[in-house]
Structures are given as structure tokens and as C-alpha cells.
Amino acid sequence: MTTVQGYDPRTSAPIGPPVPMTPAQELEAICAAAKAAAPLVDALPYSTRAEALRAVAAALRDAEADIVALADAETALGVPRLSSELVRTCVQLEMFADVVAEGSVFEAVVDLPDAAAKPAPRPDLRRILVGLGPVGVFSASNFPLAFSVAGGDTASALAAGCPVIVKAHSAHPGLSVLCGRIVAGALKDAGLPDGTFAVIHGTDAGRALVRHPSVTAVGFTGSLQGGRALFDIAVSRPDPIPFYGELGSLNPVVVTPGAVAESGAEIVAGFVASYTLGAGQFCTKPGLLLLPAGHGLDAALAGAVSDTTVGPLLTGRIQEAYDDTAQRLAAVPEVRSIVPPVPVDGHGHVVAPTLLAVPVPALLADPDALLTECFGPAALVIEYSTMDELHAALDAMPGSLTAGLHAAAGETELAGAIVARIARRAGRVIYGGWPTGVAVTWAMHHGGPWPATTGPLHTSVGVTAIRRWQRPVAYQNVPDPLLPEALRNGNPLRIPRRVNGRLTADPI
């Protein structure tokens, strides 16, 4: 096989021309160009980087109709969702343009000399974050725009001053070619050097990218299995490199007895809408709902599910894995099917939603069997009889991107204890809502302890996603004209800096 073929999830029929896999020799040339470009990209003024990011966003907006049509053909996620995802993709690029221009993300620090410092006099020391070097980005299947060729990893790496080589996802090869052409063209027009950006295709090329000596870090969004395999390559190199994988997440949501009594119907509606959104193909899908035993919501849950239409899954492989995993979960002892898994015959990658339930003691008897991600429209209700059972279940949870709580107005003490507990194993704690929908802001954290990610310090969404691609350089007693502009006495860029411990944008 030397090509990647896209398929229409609605029919399973091939769609668009096959895309050639990137041959080894071409990958070599791409990596060499990225290595040569790295110091040039990192040396560009922040303002030039910001303009380039805005130019990419503008070019994507200009091509909206073509992009959304092709994305829908290859993913069947629907025009409204994909139009919204394109807006988000552009907003991300523009957010990084804003923060690059503002300058805080480069964390300029100046410590002036101090002859009285202990144990020894202190020299002039200045620190700034620079780009790591060429970055590999693995696109996601489920966000063909926002986590793909022009997605958050690409935007944050360019913002950091790093060339980017994107491994396209095989679920949307045609879209990846189109977006790659648009991004490369916009960057070239904005004056960025050759080698700043490229898209590659094929599993072998992807593995070779992670292994390549010129690549200094990798971002990945996808499955636990695929991510772990690439992580293992990255950390086994003679020179290990950072690998930021966003892998699997169960996203537990706790509902207190008071919340069931106060707003059970709304919770049922919100939960079913959230776990079936995008056919359940969100990394933030609420896969676990912790309800008090005797909640009496089975009929409401089943009804809400039967009122829900889900689109086809992204690929035939995802469809098979969904059907297999749902069947396997339903067969675990003491698991009750509120909505049993039923494979769907017919065209395309069509599946039906599943909703299972299990009491806490049965969950704790075999947590590995049940606390496993079922990518697609499936979820598990976990029923706790006591608060001790609830806490034991929460302590058994693997790391998640998110964890949620629905509590009644008067339950402050109980809610406080649960919030503190779920915060130990999750990157984002959501109160009275649902985890799908990830705002792109300074405060967002889209990450979490293993297996949610390979690195609990980092986020793949929000401003601080840039940090994955930055390394500090300190300058000691370096004369002003030889310093990067951001560190010179006059602060010609007028960026915020920490001078002798205090934040200021004033010159020294």
C-alpha cells in the first residue's frame, strides 16, 4: 500500500483520490528543511509570527465552503458542527497571535546584578523562552480541523517559534491535503522561511517522524494504544524527546442524591445529549455517570437515548472497536443494560447508542474491565449506595481530562469534599454542566494524569499549550546589544517582564 484512501462514513465508499504516502526520502528532505528553518523561525519578531498566524486564520476563513464540504464528506460530522469547528480553529490561531504579540508567554525575566547576594555576588541574569525546534504534530480523527493540520498543536508550536510537520490522519486525507496547502501558502505569503510547515501521510512516515533526529518534540491526539506506541518510540531515542499525547479519558460525572431529587430530568437530558454528541467521539465525552443507587432514572435515560439520533462513526475501524467494546462491557458480571448494545446493519459506519449500569462493588471487583474507554456513543452508570462507596469509586478512577459534579444548592459541604476529591485525578472540574465543549482561553486546561495524557503538566488547549514547545535560555552578563530584543534594558518590545522579581513593562 502506498496511498491513503478516504472513505464516506455514510456509505463506506471511497471518496476523493488516494493520497500518496510520504516516501522516506521525501520525509528526509522535509525534516532537513525544518531543521534549517528552525533558527530562522525562532528569530522572527513576535509581531511577524503573530501576523503569520492571523494570515493562516484568514486563509482558512476564505476557503470555508470548500473546507467544510470536504470535511463533511470525509467525516460525516455535519456542516453545522464543522462550520463551528472551523471558527474555533481560526479563533485558536488568532488567540495565539494575540498572546504572541502581547508577549507574556515568553516569560522574559531580568535579575540585575546583586553584589550582596548570598552565598556569592549575583551576576546579571536574563531568561527568555525560545522555540524547541521542529515539532511533529499527529492529527486527530475526531476533530478534523481544530486538532488537525491547522489545529491547536500547530498554532501553539508556530506561536512558540517552531517549524511544524503534521502527520495527517488517515480518516481525512483529502481535507489534510487541502488544509496543508492553505496553511503552507499563507505562511509563505507572510514571509516565513521554506521548511516552516509540511504535511506528511502514512503510518510509516509518522513513526519515522517521531524517530527523526531533527524533530525535537511531538504532539499527538488519539487512542491510548496508538499514543503509547509513539510515546515509546520518542522516549527510546538515543536522545529522548518530549511527547505530548492526549490519549483516553473516561470523564466521570458525579450526581448527588440531592441533585437527582432537585433536577433529575435535566441531568438525564444533559447527560444523554453530551455523551452522544458527535456520535460520542469526543475526548471529553462523559463516559461515566455516578448516580445514587435507587435513582429511578432508568426509564428516563432509556427514553432520552431512544429519542437521540447519532451519526455514523468516523471510520470502519472505530465502528468495529465500538461494537466490540460495548458488547464486552455489557457482558461483565452484574452489568445491567439500560440501553443494550445493538450492532446496526446497513450502509456506512452506523452504530446505535449504548447505556450500561453497574453497582460500585461490582465495579471495584474488576475495575480494569469496566474503567476502559468505549470510543463512540456508549456510557456507564455507576451506582453508589453510600458516600464511602462513592469515594472508593472515585479513588479507583484512572486520570481523566475532566470530572464533573451535579449537586443541590444546599449541599455545600458534600459538594466541597467531592470537588476536592475529583480534582486529584482530573485536569478540569466542571460543576453543574457537561464536559463536552472546551473553551479556548488562558484558564483552560485540557490535560490530566495518565492515561488522559502522557504528561500531566501540559495542556493541548488554551494559551498555556504553547509551553510544550518552549525551552528557557538564560543570558549571564551578556552586553545589551547582543541580547534578544525581549531582554534588552530598554524593553523595545514593551512586553511584560519580571525584573528583580516584579512584573513590569517599563524599561530598566
Next chain:
Amino acid sequence: MTTVQGYDPRTSAPIGPPVPMTPAQELEAICAAAKAAAPLVDALPYSTRAEALRAVAAALRDAEADIVALADAETALGVPRLSSELVRTCVQLEMFADVVAEGSVFEAVVDLPDAAAKPAPRPDLRRILVGLGPVGVFSASNFPLAFSVAGGDTASALAAGCPVIVKAHSAHPGLSVLCGRIVAGALKDAGLPDGTFAVIHGTDAGRALVRHPSVTAVGFTGSLQGGRALFDIAVSRPDPIPFYGELGSLNPVVVTPGAVAESGAEIVAGFVASYTLGAGQFCTKPGLLLLPAGHGLDAALAGAVSDTTVGPLLTGRIQEAYDDTAQRLAAVPEVRSIVPPVPVDGHGHVVAPTLLAVPVPALLADPDALLTECFGPAALVIEYSTMDELHAALDAMPGSLTAGLHAAAGETELAGAIVARIARRAGRVIYGGWPTGVAVTWAMHHGGPWPATTGPLHTSVGVTAIRRWQRPVAYQNVPDPLLPEALRNGNPLRIPRRVNGRLTADPI
């Protein structure tokens, strides 16, 4: 072998009673206690953490005479150096106390709701950095105080809200027991929970620590080989954890032709003093000096070395490795011995300094043979005939903690080009000085690309060392009373926060 024995480097004789290696069962209990303590330590008010760090520093100062005497007996680094290192150790603890109390390092962020946000209305989102959980710290041989039981890794991890388990270095077991007792006592008196701190001994216990499910991150300072072996364990776990290793570094220093002409004598004196300081056992030892061919400094260099007395090396193993490596380097074709390697007969781990030289073409013919760290008082002069040769040599350098430049006053353009080039492969760029001596400040970066460290984003010295032990948690629409204090509307802690993108300590 079930004990660790300290030795006097001056005589090779055993010193002090043997220290029992930590048995598996005891390690299990220590890790369980650390796991139980983790949420309690992380929930302590920042002010309590700060007081505890100050209490540790005060307890160390109180025991200065005993600590320095025992440290000198086990390491032979000398009383003046060890007294200064103790001051530095206490200054580090107090710096982290200051920054924890000030609060910037927790990076509180508040993004208020925005109904007009695109592509969707934005909820209330607030982000804070919390402690990762129990941290393993591997002590260094060469800094028995500042990078050991009460060193920078311990101080920064406690500051982050993490329990700490220190693996003592076998070169100073008695000192580790003493310091461990002092630190544990001070933390207990300061009200920190049981399980906050422990010291373990023995290689097997160290490996088991890295593998232990309760340990969430590891800090290490030591050799490339030892660090890589532990890194491999950390990343091969079912749940890989961050491993921050500071490994080997060559710390190249470039001297321009103008600088040789202007201040050759001072450069010779400074270089020899720096590379033989502490018997060359600094991670920042300038191991490579890049001089213009025909520099005419051989006699001055040899004279400066012969005027220098170096103390014994820390251990018999370090002594053997030094003698072997120095001989091996001297035997590489075209290497010239300015001061040939001469093994020293006699008591203790005594060695003589070595200084070798090689032209750039010979270096580039076999960079792996020559660009290797020789721990101890050895260095290599690299002679460049043209600027192209200089640049080629710099581009062949592995990642280093530091890189230096000596240039003459008028060489601004040349100096600027060299500064930009050496900054690509080093964590700290030093102008007109020497890399030994690492200030403990906001701007310090003590890190660098592989093999200087296992993680180019992080530093083991300076304020931002705390970041290695912190993970973000975001709170979405969580009611004010359920939020951590640092994120509440009223900002009761009065810490700096980024509210809607702007830094402020004001309440909302």
C-alpha cells in the same frame, strides 16, 4: 550487601557506621505514607508551606558545624566550599518560601464568563497549579548539600505541595542520615503531616522508588548512564511519569581571536581555575575551550595547571572513571597533551589535572570519541582555523547546561553571531565569565537539551524549578465557596492572578 558504607576520599578508609539499605517492605510503607500525605500537603495554606521551608533552613543553619564536618569527612570538598554550599542550600529553601508566600508560582488564572465568545459562549473558568503527588529525588555525589537531601529538588517539590522521598547518594550516607533527620524533624515541628518526607538508601530501593505506583515524578542529578537507566524505568511504567534528570554537560566556551589578543592571560587563569574548581566535579565545569589556532597559550595553560592543587575525587569509582577517560581521550589521533593525564599513586582518591588539545578537523572526524564528559579536572582545547571551522564545531556540540563566549570589545557583530549560535544548544549563555557558580534566582536556567538533561523545558535551579512538580487544574462554573482560596472572587490570599488576560491582585 545490605548496608551502604561511606569512605574518606583523602584516605579511602571507611568512615562512620554503615547505613542499612532500605528494605522493600520499608519502602512500601514510606510510599504508602507519602501517598496518604499528598492531598494533605497540597491542601496546606501556602503560608504554612512557606513557614515549613523556613523552618528547615533554620534547622540546617543551627546544625551547621555538624553538617559541614560530616560533609567534609565524606566528600573532602573542604570546609569553606561546604560552608558556602550550606548557605546556598538554606538560601534556596528561603527563596522557595518567599515565592510560595508571594503566590505567582501557582499561576492563578480567572476567565470570567463571556456570552459573546466565538464559536460558543464561554463559561467561568479558573486555573491553578497544584502538587503532582509524591516526588522521588535522587541526590548528587558532587553537591552533598545543595543537590541532596535538603537540596533544590526537595525544596521546590515541597514548595509545590508534594511529599518527597529522597534516595541518598552512596558517597555521603552518613551526611544523608543526619540531614534527613534534621529535615524530617523541622517539617514535623512545622505541622506537616506524617509521610511528607523520607530518605531511603541503596540502589535497589532507588530503582523500586522510580517504579512505585505512588510516585508521580522523579528528580535526578548524576551521570548520563545512571540517569538514562532510571529514565528508562520511569517511562516504561504502565503509567509513565515525568523524570527530570540533569545528566552530563560539556559547557563549551568560545574565545575569539580578539579576546586572546586583549586578555589571553586572564582567560587562561579564569579557565584553569574554573575547570579544576572542586576537582572538576561540577556539572558546569567548562570542559571545552574553543581557541583560535596558533593561540600561543600552551605554556601559560600548562603553567596555570601546574600551579593548581586539586583535592581528591569523591569516590573510588569516580577516580577510576576519570583516569580511564582522560587516558582514552589523550589517545585519540591528533590529540595533543598540554598537560598529559598522569595517574597519581598514593592514599585516597587523588588525581592530577589533565589538559588536552585537538584541531577542529580531527574533532569532526570522531566527535563521539572526543565530545564526551570526563568528570574530574580534565578539559579539552579545540583549535579553530577559520570562522567556518568554529561554527562547524559549535554545530557538532551536544546539548549543554551552559555555553560561554569571550570576545573583545570591538567584536560586536562576531560576538552576536556566536551568542545566537551557542544559545541553540545550551541552557545558559555566559559572556566574559565562567560557568561554575549558579545563582539561585528567578532568571536562572540550569538545564538544556539532551544529554544535559532529560527534559529541555525544565530547570533544577532557580524559581521555575518548582514547575516540574506542578500540574494545572481548571474549574468550570464552580461556585465560589467550593473553589480553592486562590481562585475565589475576593482573592483572600492577595496573590497575583491573570483575570481576563490581565495580571492583577485585586478582588473580582
